[in-house]
Amino acid sequence: MIRRTDDLSLQARARFDAIIDVRSPSEFAHDHIPGAINLPVLDDAERAEVGTVYVQTSKFLARRIGAAKVARNIAAHLDAALGDRDGAFRPLVHCWRGGQRSGAMAAVMDQIGWPVTVLDGGYRTWRRRVQTALYGPADDLTVILLDGGTGSGKTEVLARLADRGVQTLDLEGLARHRGSLFGAWRDRPQPSQALFESRLFTALEALDPARPVVVEAESSRIGARTVPPALWRAMGRASVIELSAPVAARAAFSARAYADIGADPDAVEAVLGRLPPHHSRDTISAWKALARSGATETLAASLIAEHYDPAYRRQSARRDRPLLGRVEMSAVSYPELDRAAGEIADTLSRGEGFCSQRLAP
Template sequence: MSAIEILDRADLESLAAFDTVIDVRSPGEFAQDHAPGAVNLPVLSDAERAEVGTIYVQEDRFKARRVGAAYVAANVARHLQGPLAERPGSFRPLLYCWRGGMRSNAMAVILSQVGWRTTVLAGGYMTWRRHVTARLYDGTLPFRLVLLDGYTGCGKTDVLQRLAARGVQTIDLEGLAAHRGSLLGGLRDQPQPSQKMFESRLLGLIDRLDPAAPVVVEAESSKVGERMVPPALWQAMTAAPRIELAAAPDARARYLVSAYRDISEDRAGLDEALRRLPTPPGRKRLAAWGELADAGDFEALALALMELHYDPAYRRSSRKETRPSLGTVELGGLEPADLEAAADRIAEMIAG
């Protein structure tokens, strides 16, 4: 039997030394947040965990341990016959549970008896969480950020993706947060991750970036949907220089109709979102917008929303802007060729 080893840190470099990082917590716990790249091989299901916890509190601790041990043994057996069945003798797993206690150690004992060099993360998931907090709340980020700014509908996210395809380092906050960053930005059938999961995804990306090269990030507010940009990144964003994209209103309206097609197809969701505008539209305006939606004239509706809400908000923000400008990239249109040309221009601007 191999001895169980202990790891006392949870930075990505340390985690990457293992063949697989195994989160043995329940699926519900894993869904809330987990270390980047971890796989979920639970030793207790959500229902089993709840049952054992209830027995522990309301009945008898010994009985809870006995019932829990039976579930753990059965679940680990399934993992050995399933996801772990083809692992070679040289397999090096790292296991963690909530605090590095009974669940991870129970599975580690069995895996070590198989003969695998098994390691448990001391402190479990909470060690990873403390690492995230230290980096994103208490630390500073050593990057040269460049903000991609501009009116709503200028294709900033599209350009950001094209920059990434060119090898430019980027941080796609909207992708990480599963939200398009505006009042109508929610993604249909795709809820936002928890705040902790958002931060884990963000740190997993940040730790792979080269501090010597610039990093482009879209100019967002301090929240992307309901997810807060962590203080270390937000502080860096507030001091970063800007590149502004500019396009004509009619082109922006056409782009928004395409980008937000899922919203236009969900009439009830669209109506609810329009009622939540920070500038109350009033009954007559809501009725007029409803008529545009009923007629399928979503470009006119987009222009109206830009005029009432999005553009005034951007102009107010711009008047208060203190971050230096690296220049403006004018887009003749927002077709793929225009966005490709914009990405080429921005890559040139930040290269120096």
């Protein structure tokens, strides 16, 4: 018997051995339930072919051609991706609306004897759940922002906080972007806005709302992706812990962290060409010359002092957020980042006011 459900809670999803998305690869790439596997009953070319026949020739012929292709594709999945599943396999199957494509896969699985469930409403049920959470109130989320100037090691400290059991949310990791002009990940494009939101939603639903979550301070856009309203509002009312280090120390760290793009002078020059127009032509030319000469640390220091830090001070002046404290580091080195994370984690675990401290090198 084919079961049906519209329950996509974390607990409900965990009851299935696999979530099988039978939409085409392009639909899956645009957005999908995180953790789902894509076993398309029609690939993109086949779907386009069947649709063309349906509109231009004959609905009957389109259905016959489509049925043959669907049957062959399902057979291939049974032999390959599903070939090692035993009789206790419990799949949740869905397509776009929970209609013909998921129905075809579910019918075969039911005949095999697998206790298969079809998602009512298909992918659209998932998308509505994500939008309701990320575009609704989200008043139960308590955020603490980890802030600091460019090169202060915020992402590194965030990862170390997670290792210490602190609840964290890595927006840059979810968005596949480091959140600055130079932040694109080489050879790894950003997910679509919808997929970014799906990944963000699943990260949020795994959190304990009774505990605060530490989030790196970002602008409302991370590369080409936008932080959804509910989280952005929570970040806007958050208290702040600030990391501080000298320009030279931050420049040295930035040169290491951005070594991938620093090794490509053409890519650096392209980014410099997108800087705001208030920088003089001579200044930008000097930065491009540093990029061409491979002086990445000198370039980073100049950009921090003349571009990033002034922008950071302007943004900080406009914000009205309580400062829990500041951790000062004389170098952005791995030992000091470890100590910074340990100090922050200890203070958060005690629930006390955060005292400004200087961490010795």
